[in-house]
Amino acid sequence: MNVLEALAGQLAVQRQLVAPAALEQILATSRGGGGTVSQLLLRGGLLGREALGQLLAAAATSQVVCPACGLSALPQQLAAAAPLDCPRCGGRLLVAETEEATSPPSFPAGRPSSSGSGRRDRHPFTPHGASPLDTRRIAAASGSARFDGDPTGTMRFRRALKEGGTVVPFELLEELGRGGMGVVYKARHTTRDELVALKVLRSGALASKKQRKRFEREVQAMARLDHPNVVPVRDVGRLGDNEYFTMALVDGRSLGDVLKTERLPARRAAEVALDVARGLEHAHQEGIVHRDIKPDNILVDRGGRALITDFGLVHDTDAEERLTRSGALVGTPYYMSPEQARGRRDLLGPQSDVYALGVVLFQMLSGQLPFRAETQLELVEKIVKTPAPAVSSLEPSVPSDLDAVVATCLRKRPDDRYPSAGALAADLERFLHGRPVSVRPPRSRRLVVVAGAAVATLLVLGGG
Known part of the structure; x- marks a missing residue:
């Protein structure tokens, strides 16, 4: 070698x-x-x-x-x-x-x-x-736990949390989760007396001045989003060596957690997808593409409303830089659009989010993902080259109109999908109101219907 x-x-x-x-x-x-x-x-x-x-x-x-x-x-x-x-x-x-x-x-x-x-x-x-x-x-x-360093650069915050202390202007209440870029806390903004989700980035997550400025611009753009299906961003700032931003605290759980224990009925899955499509359309109108739609980035509140969170505020800040240099992968592999999997930054846009939402809808309806593989290489190959299966092939009870909606989202070429998240939302509304959708079901399903009709005709003729 x-x-x-x-x-x-x-x-x-x-x-x-x-x-x-x-x-x-x-x-x-x-x-x-x-x-x-x-x-x-x-x-x-x-x-x-x-x-x-x-x-x-x-x-x-x-x-x-x-x-x-x-x-x-x-x-x-x-x-x-x-x-x-x-x-x-x-x-x-x-x-x-x-x-x-x-x-x-x-x-x-x-x-x-x-x-x-x-x-x-x-x-x-x-x-x-x-x-x-x-x-x-x-x-x-590298994330090794062998040494006594502070890999995420958030030791100050963890210490304050343990002591029930305050990191001005936030009172830390509990840790909600952590990832490669930092830690999310439930916190109280002490001057506004408001509960927020505080995301603290690890030291060095935004290493250059250019990356920090881009991060600030993206958060400011996100703060302009005002929609009932988007988790609003409240603040952005810097504490010591750590950048942070805050979002409204949603009383509920992620769709990812929901799908670990239950599979949604067709109508409920369509309602969740409709909420997400509406939120995406609003973001796209503001020039913001999510790039990482997946169940963990969709929150469902106690009233059943779905909200989009984590618009790539961190990973796209430097992933955009990586894509520019190399065409490398950005996003969660199982929910990637073919153009993302191929590293085609020039093709990324609203229809990439439409594809990812189609994968989420597929998963809500069938309990499975359209593509699975043992390695990332195999997964990328399938996403790029293999036609997505009809969701009805895994769950026959899925209504034909919803089958058609999912199939349209999962087409390989962006131009063959819905032209916008708004168009997808319109078809989901039609389905929920019992009206025909604007797209046709997958070819495999049409062939089954035609074959069934032919058999029925032969039986009638034979009986006559």
Whole structure:
């Protein structure tokens, strides 16, 4: 196996361009003679040629480090048979880029010597002339729990929460959830006496001034959205090293949690989809595309109303940058539109959200997803090339008009879907009011209906 190609793949994972599971599959396929790492990355549509070239160049000037034992080395010292395995302890190696290789640099160049002399420590394995690496910081950046760092940069907030304290101007009440970009708290805005959902981004989540300004602009755009099916954004700001924003606190639960325990009847599924389509249409009219519609980003309040949340306020701020550079994947894979799966940023738009909502509606009606796969490579291939099954093929009780609505949302070409979320909403309203929808059911269902009619005609003729 080519060492630099393997390191380029690992670097793609660290830059969040490729999922870790996808890289593991690629490495296994390459070891089995299924192609080089570069070929598999390109063939699977995970990276473009330009992005791959940049990663290979960065890998060539990088060092590698083992967070487990502290070993650091240069690429030429690694074994071709297992280039990402630490030669000392067998742990997974990480790539530490130089400042010239990436902007901003992924990891620091070193740490001061404990002797206080200003000399930098060098691990005995570090080659002469190589910069020593701060493995503790690298482990934190990679999400490792082996070290005592603060990977999300929110320790101050967790400490305040534990002590029942206040981080001005918020009183933290409880933690609601956490992810790769930060933590969400239930909090009280002390000056407005209002309960809010406070999302605190990890330190360094928005590393450059350009990213921070774009983040602020996107939050401000979101704050302009005023619709009953969109969770409103209240505030945006910075506390110490952490950016934050607040949203209205919804008394309810996510659609994802709902679908873990129940499958929705057709009418109820259509009502939820209608709420989401209306919220999306409002956002699209304001020039905002969600890009990550999925059950976890749809909240259902106690009155049954569905609201959209998390309009890519964080991940699209830097994912947009990644897409510009490389055409890499952005969004939750199972709900991605074909154009997202192909990395076609130029085709992303309102109809990408329509596709994702179609996947959610498919899941609400059938309890399953239209495409499943063991690896991200296989999933992308199916999303891009394989026609989506009719939801009625998995759940025959789905009404034909709703079957037609889902099939239209899931068409491969954006122009073949509903032209807007508003058009989708109009058909969902027609269905709920017992009127015919504007689209036809899937071909497979029409063939079944025609065949059934033919059989019935023959039976009548035979009986006569």
